[in-house]
Amino acid sequence: xxSVLFSDINQRALMPSKPSKTxxxxxxxxxxxxxxxxxxxxTLTSPLLGIAQNPTQLENKIDGFPVMLDGKPLxxxxxxxxxxxxxxxxxxxxxxxxxxAQNDSIPVENLTIEQLPDDNSLYLSVDxxxxxxxxxxxxKAYRSTPEVLAQQALQKIQFAIAQxxxxxxxxxxxxxxxxxxxxxxxxxxxxxxxxKISGKLFPFIRRLIESLTPGIQIGNVEIISxxxxxxxxxxxxxxxxxxxxxxxxxxxxTFVLRLFPWTRVFGESILGYFSQSLELVLYSIGKYLPNGFxxxxxxFITYYLIRLIKPFFxxxxxxxxxxxxxxxxxxxxxxxxxxxxxxxxxxxxxFPYLPGFNSPAFQGISVFLGLLxxxxxxxxxxxxxxxxxxxxxxxxxxxxxxQIGDVIGDLIEKNFLVIRICTPTNKIITIPNSSLLSSNVxxxxxxxxxxxxxxxxxxTITLGYDLPWRKAHTTLIEAALETxxxxxxxxxFVLQTSLDNFYISYQLNAYTNQPNLMVxxxxxxxxxxxxxxxxxxxxxxxxxxxxxxxxxxxxIPENYLPSDYVAPPFRVQSSDNPENNTx
Numbered sequence: 001x002x003s004v005l006f007s008d009i010n011q012r013a014l015m016p017s018k019p020s021k022t023x024x025x026x027x028x029x030x031x032x033x034x035x036x037x038x039x040x041x042x043t044l045t046s047p048l049l050g051i052a053q054n055p056t057q058l059e060n061k062i063d064g065f066p067v068m069l070d071g072k073p074l075x076x077x078x079x080x081x082x083x084x085x086x087x088x089x090x091x092x093x094x095x096x097x098x099x100x101a102q103n104d105s106i107p108v109e110n111l112t113i114e115q116l117p118d119d120n121s122l123y124l125s126v127d128x129x130x131x132x133x134x135x136x137x138x139x140k141a142y143r144s145t146p147e148v149l150a151q152q153a154l155q156k157i158q159f160a161i162a163q164x165x166x167x168x169x170x171x172x173x174x175x176x177x178x179x180x181x182x183x184x185x186x187x188x189x190x191x192x193x194x195x196k197i198s199g200k201l202f203p204f205i206r207r208l209i210e211s212l213t214p215g216i217q218i219g220n221v222e223i224i225s226x227x228x229x230x231x232x233x234x235x236x237x238x239x240x241x242x243x244x245x246x247x248x249x250x251x252x253x254t255f256v257l258r259l260f261p262w263t264r265v266f267g268e269s270i271l272g273y274f275s276q277s278l279e280l281v282l283y284s285i286g287k288y289l290p291n292g293f294x295x296x297x298x299x300f301i302t303y304y305l306i307r308l309i310k311p312f313f314x315x316x317x318x319x320x321x322x323x324x325x326x327x328x329x330x331x332x333x334x335x336x337x338x339x340x341x342x343x344x345x346x347x348x349x350x351f352p353y354l355p356g357f358n359s360p361a362f363q364g365i366s367v368f369l370g371l372l373x374x375x376x377x378x379x380x381x382x383x384x385x386x387x388x389x390x391x392x393x394x395x396x397x398x399x400x401x402x403q404i405g406d407v408i409g410d411l412i413e414k415n416f417l418v419i420r421i422c423t424p425t426n427k428i429i430t431i432p433n434s435s436l437l438s439s440n441v442x443x444x445x446x447x448x449x450x451x452x453x454x455x456x457x458x459x460t461i462t463l464g465y466d467l468p469w470r471k472a473h474t475t476l477i478e479a480a481l482e483t484x485x486x487x488x489x490x491x492x493f494v495l496q497t498s499l500d501n502f503y504i505s506y507q508l509n510a511y512t513n514q515p516n517l518m519v520x521x522x523x524x525x526x527x528x529x530x531x532x533x534x535x536x537x538x539x540x541x542x543x544x545x546x547x548x549x550x551x552x553x554x555x556i557p558e559n560y561l562p563s564d565y566v567a568p569p570f571r572v573q574s575s576d577n578p579e580n581n582t583x
Contacts, residue, residue: 064141065090067132069097069160070167071265075153078141081133093132097157100126101164108158113150122150124157131157167261176259187252191245198241205237206230224307250274291353302346309338333391333416386433387416395441401515403442404431410516424519444515454487454511457521461529461540462503469496472506475536479528480510485521487511534560 064078065087074097077090084092100106110126116133123133132153139146166172210230250270257267285292315321317331391414396402400411402421409423419436421429447453463472473494480492492510499505508529512521533540539555553567 067093067097069094069101069157070164070261071268072160074156074160077138079135079137081135089132096129096131097161100129100131101161104165108161111154111158111161113154122146124150124154164261167264173260179259180256183252183255187248191248194241194244194248198237202234202237206234209233288355291355294353295350298346298350302342305342306339310335327394329394329397330392333388336416337388382434383417383432386435386437387414390414390419390433390436394446395436396443396446399516400443400445401518402444404436404439407431444518448513448515454490454513455515456509456511457518457525458507458509459522459525459529460497460505460507462500462505463538463540464503467538469504469506471536472504472538475532475538476506476508476529479532480508480525482528482532483510483521483525485512485514485517486525487513 064076066073066076067090068074077086077093080086080089106126111131112125114123114125115121116123121133121135124131134146134150134153136146139149142149207230210226213226213229215226215229216224254267254270257263257270312321313331313335316323316326317328319328390396396411396414396419398411398414401409402411404421407421407423407429409421409427409429411419412422412428413420416433418430418432421431423429444455448455461476476494477492480486481488486492487510490511492508495507495509497505497507508525510525512518514521530540534556537556537560554561554565
């Protein structure tokens with residue numbers, strides 16, 4: 001019993017585990033996270049690529065250079081002092097404030113405002129260390145007095161240092177970690193709820209839309225079914241769900257990053273960079289919106305025009321729609337030609353509205369492509385025209401047994417450029433359509449398909465005048481009826497096509513409904529003609545055979561001759577007395 005139990009456990013362990021239900025929503029959250037990271041990298045690298053460089057340079061020239069602490073600007077330095085530029089002053093003050101903020105032994109209350117006795121300028125100091133000086137030039141730059149400016153700077157520095165130290169206290173960091181855990185659980189629970197509820201709600205909405213929304217029909221032809229309409233709205237709902245998950249992830253990430261002082265600047269800058277990038281994108285889109293709207297209308301009309309005409313040609317091809325004078329095998333090529341024409345017209349109309357249409361590079365590429373096509377497509381255009389002519393003249397279709405010049409075989413492929421023929425020896429021969437216009441095309445299959453007339457295969461033998469013609473006719477017809485794939489009805493028949501000097505030409509005509517097997521039928525027919533003529537004692541002396549019959553053995557094989565057959569002797573006769581001079 002114990003061994004059976006362990007065996008069952010081992011088998012269960014070896015069996016492939018079913019995917020858990022949680023994998024589905026975890027996969028969706030993972031996809032959202034990947035897209036969020038990509039968008040985040042794009043938004044964060046946009047300032048590095050130069051999108052925000054010019055505005056920053058203009059801001060520095062107008063507002064000055066910022067004094068920073070923990071990634072936040074406290075105030076701006078607009079004037080230099082002596083040999084120090086405004087940028088050097090701002091960087092030096094920033095380093096001093098950071099050093100004081102990191103030293104918890106220095107109380108923020110020790111920051112004081114002092115006055116230089118020499119020129120009455122003010123400066124901020126702590127424990128006899130000067131942090132910054134404020135001159136009359138600085139006050140004029142802000143249109144204020146040195147006293148007011150010094151008091152404002154002191155308050156901002158004290159508040160920033162106090163906040164800097166508060167954010168790095170262990171109890172505050174522990175509190176932020178707890179907030180991060182709570183936010184993470186909240187994000188996962190809300191995301192799971194969104195995915196779970198939408199997963200159960202979307203199929204119901206799709207069924208509801210499918211039951212309430214009828215399909216789009218023109219006459220008896222359904223252009224767009226109700227299931228496709230419901231599937232389209234289902235895709236829209238899934239896109240909305242994705243954006244909801246993306247916003248949840250974005251808010252969660254910015255909230256967590258702003259909790260900790262080391263990532264707060266990064267978290268606060270995400271929204272700024274994202275807004276800046278989004279503003280640039282929206283500005284470009286808004287600027288291009290009129291042209292894009294025209295292109296959208298062209299695409300919309302083109303798409304639904306193609307969707308409108310396709311069911312008609314499909315119905316014609318299937319035989320559901322009959323138009324007098326329009327054959328079913330014209331449906332697909334006509335649809336393809338109209339498709340190319342519609343797309344070409346749409347491209348020509350939309351071409352001027354494309355981005356960069358008026359740029360020299362775009363125009364140069366257009367001229368180059370036009371020249372390339374005009375020089376290299378002469379033969380291709382000739383083949384396309386030839387293919388169109390052959391299609392609408394209905395010279396052949398796929399599967400027909402045809403002959404073009406010396407090439408004979410089954411047609412296996414045809415398009416607007418070439419056709420391909422498979423010969424009886426399984427050789428594939430490709431023939432350009434342009435060359436077919438100057439060649440005779442023999443189709444062995446079209447008569448039985450369109451005229452309801454079976455193909456007649458013909459072969460000719462020549463027999464002597466000493467053979468009764470009725471016997472020759474009967475023998476040849478029997479040989480035809482013994483051949484496989486030769487039809488008994490209509491019955492084979494024989495025509496005497498010529499009365500030559502030494503022989504008569506007998507042409508055997510037999511019906512077949514398998515023109516693709518002509519090589520095999522001819523071979524078997526010739527074999528049967530030999531057998532039947534030998535059985536009837538008929539010598540086939542064609543195309544030419546000369547002999548002295550006196551003393552010569554017959555040409556019929558020995559197995560068809562009687563057992564007492566003896567070759568006739570030579571006969572020599574004298575012109576004076578023929579009866580007494582026989583040898």
